[in-house]
Amino acid sequence: MRKFAVCGVSKRANDMFIRPMISTFAATSELVGLLDHDPKRFAVCKSTFPKIANVPEYDEKEFKKMVAETKPDTIIVASRDDTHVEYILMALEHDIDVITEKPMTTTARDSRRVMEAEKKSKGEVTVTFNYRYSPYHMRIKELILSGKVGRVTSVDLNWYIDTYHGSSYFQRWNRKREFSGGLSIHKSSHHFDLINWWLDQKPVEVFAFGALNYYGPESEHNPLQEDGRHCKTCQVKHECPYYTRWNSRSNSAIVKDDHIDSDEARKDGYTNYRPDQCVFDSDIEIEDTYTAAIKYDQGALLSYSINFSLPYEGYRLAINGTKGRIETTEFHAPSRVPFPVPEQTIEYFPLFGSKETINVLKQEGGHGGGDPIIQEDIFMGEDPSRPYKVLSGSKDGAYAVTTGEAVWKSVKEKQSIRIEELLHQPTYSG
Template sequence: MSDRTRYALCGLSARGIAVFAGPLAGRPGDDTSGGYTADGELVAVLDADPDRVRRYADAVGADVPWYAADSFGRMVDETRPDVVLVATPDHTHVEYALAALARGLDVVVEKPMVTTAADAARVVEAARRGPGTVRVTHNLRYAPRHVALRRLVADGAIGRVTSVELVWNVGAAHGNSYFRRWNRTRAASGGLSVHKGCHHFDLVSWLVDDVPEQVFAYGARNFYGAGSPHDPGAGLDAAARAEADPYRCYAPDGASDPSLAYRVQYPEPLSAYDPEIDVEDTYSAVVRYRGGASLAYSIQFSAPWEGYRLGVNGTHGRIETDLYYGAAPLPPAGNTPITYYPLFGPARTVPVDGEDAAHLGADGPLVADLFRPADDADPLRQRASSLDGAYAVAVGEAVWRSVADNRPVDLAELLGTVGQ
C-alpha cells in the first residue's frame, strides 16, 4: 500500500487547479507543477462539468476519475480518500464539508469556508464532534509581508494593539469580474463582504491575535448593477452596448484565453449592469475585538489601482505598510517596505522579499504547508481552523447586515455559542 495521502477534489475551479489539483497532478502548460506527487495523490475529481474535467486530464496527462456534483457518497466509497479538498462555488462549500466530516474525513476548504454564519456554526460543531478536521486556505497568512508584520506584533514591537487601519482597493480590472459571474448574488457568494472581505477580516484577526465581537458598517452599490453611472444605456443593442461599456477592456474573454484555469469561468461573461446583481461594491466598517482593539476598514471594487494601505497601532508604537499591484506611477509589489515607528526612538524599515509569486508570494508556502508540512509546529498559527473561518465569514455577514439594518451587529448573534 502507498504511504501517500489520498485526496479527492470537489470543484475543478481556477483556484482548485492552482492550489489543489496543480500541485498534486499538474497544471496545464506548467512543467514545474505536480511537485507533491511523492507526498499525495489526487484520486478523484467531483465537478458539475465532465468536459472540464476531461480537458484538464488531457492537458496534464492525468487519469483521475470524474464524479458528478451529486455523487459525493459514491466518490468516497469508490476512491477512499483521506482528505476532501473543496473549491466549488462558495455556497456549496458547506454541503461537501459536512458530508466529509460525517464520514470522518479531514477537509481542506477554500475561503470563504461557507457563505453564512449559520452554516459556519454548523461546520464548527461538526468538526468538534470529530474525528475529521477542517482547515481553511486563508492564504494571506502566508504572504511574506504579512508574516513579517505578524512577527513584529507577536514580538511586542508595538506593545498591546489598540487599533488597525486597513484601506483595500480592488482595481477595476479585477473588481468588475466579480459582477460578471456568480459572485454577483448574495445567494451564491454571501456578498463581497464575505467572499472577498473574509480575506481581510481573517488577516487582521490573525495579525492582532484577537477575536472579533461587533461590527458597524455602511455600504452601497456605486459602480455596478442596474443604475450604474457607467452603464452605456439600455437603448443600445447588445453589440453597441458592449462596445460603449467603459469596462470593456477589463471584460474576461474565456474563449480566447489559453489558460484552462481561466476557462472554468463563464465562457461568455455576463453584463456588469444586470438587474440581478444584489451585492454592494463599496463598504466602510468598524470592527471591535475582544481584547479592546478596533479595526477601521474600507474597500471599493472599482479603484484606479489595486492594493492596500495598512497601519497597526499599539501602546508602544506603530507599524505601517503599503502594497500596490502594478502600474506606474505607483511602486510595484515588493518595493514598499514595512516601517516600524517605536513610540520612543527612531523609525526603522523592514524589507520584504518574495512577493513576485502568486498571491503576494503566499500560494507557494501555503501549498507546501498543506501537502508537505515540515512538522506539526505552527508558531505563527498560520493554519486557519474552522473557527477562524467562521469568524471571517461572520464579520463579512455582519457588515452587510449592518448596512441593511443601520445598526451594530454582534457576532454572537450570528454564530451563537460556537465561539465562546
C-alpha cells in the same frame, strides 16, 4: 501516500491544489477522484494535466459513491462558495479531513454547522487563507509577537480593487448573494481573517455602511439601460469604460477571465457559466463599497474599507499600539497600474524614537509568494520550525465569514451587529 479527492474542478483547484499535488508533492500525494457538475471541467483539467487522465470522475450528486470507491484521506473543496458547506459536512460525516477554499461557507449559520459537525467527527477542517502566508504579512505577525508595537489599540485597513478585478465579480456568479454571500464575505473574509490572526483577538461587534456605487443599472458609466447584455456580443461595449479599459477593438472575440484555465475553456466556455454578464444588469444584488468599524474582545478597534472599482489595486495598512505603529502599502498586479509603483516595505515607528524601514525577503509564487508556503503546510504538514501557527481551522473560517455577514447585515439593518449572537443563535433576528 495521502489520497485526495477534489470537489469543484475550478481554476483555483487546478492551480492551487492539483498542479502541486502531482508535481512537487507527488511522492507523498495521490489524486484519486474529481467531482463536479460540469463534464467540460474534467476535460479541461485532464488536458492541462495529462498525468491524471485515468483519475475517476464523479457528478456533484455522487459524493458518497466517490468516497466509497476511492477512499480518500482528504477532501479538497474548491467549488462555488455556496456549495462548500455540503461537501464539508459530508466529508466530516465520513470522518475525512477537509481542505476548503475561502470562504469556508457563505453564512454564519453554515459556519456553525461546520464547527458542530467537526466536533463529532474524526476529520479536521483546514481553510486556505493564503493571505496569511505572504512574507510581508508573516513579518507583520512577527513584529506584533515581538512586542514592538505593544498592545494593539487600533488598525486602519483600506483595500482597493481595480476596475479589471472588481468588475469581474459583477460579471460572474459572485454578483448573486445566494451564491457568494456578497463581497463582504467572498472577498473581505480574507481581510478579516488576516486582522484576526495578526491581533489574535476575536471580533465582537460590527457597524458598517455599504452601497452599490459603480455597477448596476444606475451607474453613471452605463451606456444603455437594457438588461441581459454580454460583453462578447454587446453592441455598446465600446462605449463601456470597464470593457474598453481592458480590451482593444481588434482583440475582443474572447472576454478575459482570470478564473478560466485554458484557451480551450475560454473559447467554448463552461456549462451554464458566463464570465461576461453585463456589470450594469438590474439583477445585481450586492454592494461594491463598504466601510466598517469593528470592535475586538481585547479592546482593539478596526477601521476597514473596501472599494471594487478603483484605478489601481492594493491596500494601505496601519497598526497602532501602546509602543509604536506599523505602516505598509502594497500595490497588487503592477502590470495593471498606469504609473510606477514603489517597492513595498514595512515602516515601524516607535512611540518615542526614530522610524525603522524593514525590507522583506520576497518569495516567488502567487499571492505575494504565499501560495508555495501554504502548499507546503497543506501537503507536508505545518513547518515545525515556525514559532507561531499560520494554517487556519474551522473556527478561523467561521469568524471571518461571520464578520463579513455582520458587515452586510449592519448595512441592511442600519444597526450594529454582535458577532457571537450572529454565529451562535439558531436564528438571528437583529
